[in-house]
Amino acid sequence: MSQVRVHNFSISLDGFGTGEGLTVDAPFGHAGQRLHEWMLATRRGKELFGEPGGSLGVDDAFAQRYTLGIGAEIMGRGKFTPQTGPWTDLGTDDEWRGWWGPNPPFHTPVFVLTHHPRPSIEMEGGTVFHFVDATEHEVLALAREAAGDLDVQVGGGPTTVRNFLAARLIDLLHVVVVPIVLGRGVRLWDGLEGIEDDYDVETVSAPSGVTHLTFTRRT
C-alpha cells in the first residue's frame, strides 16, 4: 500500500511549527521565514521559486524528497489561508488561491480540510484544490484514491500533522528542528506523548544548524 508521508516539517526548539499572528503577508506569523531558511537555501528550495543555484548537501538531499512520488496532498485550511470561518474575499484582486501563485508546487490534487466546503479550484501545473469537511481517515481515503499507486503527503500545518500522528496514520515523518526559540504559535507535539514508540528514529544535523529527524513507522 502507498505510504503517508510528512516532509520538511520544521519546528523550533520549543516545538512550534508555526508562529503567532498568521496573515496574508505572514503565513507563519511572527516566525517569518526562520523555520524554512534551511530549505529556501537548497537547490530544491530555490527551484520551487524558479530560482537558480542553492546548496547541495544534506539539507538538499532531504528537501528533494518533498514531492517525490507523491500523488496527492492533504493540508489543513491554515496552510491554505490565514482566514477562518466562512469564506469571504481577502481583499486581494482575485479570489484567494493560496500563497503559491498561479502554479503551486504541488502538481497533484490537494485536499484542504475545512468545516466550510466550497467548489474546487483548478490551478496551472496539475494542482487542484479540493475543500472537504472530513475526518483524518475519510480525507485519507479520498487522497489515496486520487494518488493511485503514489504516496500521500500530509503537508501541515502543525495541527493537521498532529491529528494524523494521533490517528496513527503517518508512515514517514521528517521533522526539522531549527535552533530558535519561537515562544508562541502552534506546537507540533502536544498530546503525542510516547509517539516515538511507534517509530524508528534517525537523527542527523546539518552544517546549516538544523537537525533532521526521520521517523519511520515500525512494521
Add this chain to the structure above:
Amino acid sequence: MSQVRVHNFSISLDGFGTGEGLTVDAPFGHAGQRLHEWMLATRRGKELFGEPGGSLGVDDAFAQRYTLGIGAEIMGRGKFTPQTGPWTDLGTDDEWRGWWGPNPPFHTPVFVLTHHPRPSIEMEGGTVFHFVDATEHEVLALAREAAGDLDVQVGGGPTTVRNFLAARLIDLLHVVVVPIVLGRGVRLWDGLEGIEDDYDVETVSAPSGVTHLTFTRRT
C-alpha cells in the same frame, strides 16, 4: 572572568527537562532515565557511578566537560530533593542528602536555591551543599567567590536554568535533545523567545540519536 556554564542539559523533543511526578525513586518523574541514557552509556557517565567501560565518541566528548574546570555548582532545590516546602524527614534512614550517595559527583561547593535555608551539609569528596534563599545574581556572586578562578556550573533543573538564561547570566549552554516526546513535566524554553540571538549556536547529532546544541554567548 570565569564563565557560567550549563552542561548535559537534556530535554525531550517537546522541550521538557524533567517529567511529571518527581519522587525519591523517580528524580525525573515519568521521564525515568530516558533523558540521560545517552550520558549513562558514555565512559564519563559510567565513571560517575564507579563503573568501567562506556562509549568514547561524541557523547563522551561532551560528557567529559561536565565537571571540567568547575569550582562551584548552583542547583534548584528540585534537583536536590523531590520535597517542597519546609524540610522534613523523607522517611529514609538518615537526613536526606540528595540522590548521589555519600560521595556526590560535584566535589565542589554546591549552592541549592531554596526559600527554606538550612545548615550546610558536608559530604565526602569535597562536595558541600549550601542552602540559600537568593536571586540568580546573588547566588552567582556566592558561587563565583567559592569557585575562585574556576567556572560556575548551573546544574538544573529546568526552572533554574531557564531563570539564569532569562537573567542573561549563562555563557555556555550545552543542551541535548533526546528524540522522545514526554508530553508533560517542566519545560526549559518557556519565556525565552529569541534567546538564540544572544548566542552562536552549533549543532551536532550523535549516533546514539541525540543532538548536542552548544550555545556560546556572543561577545
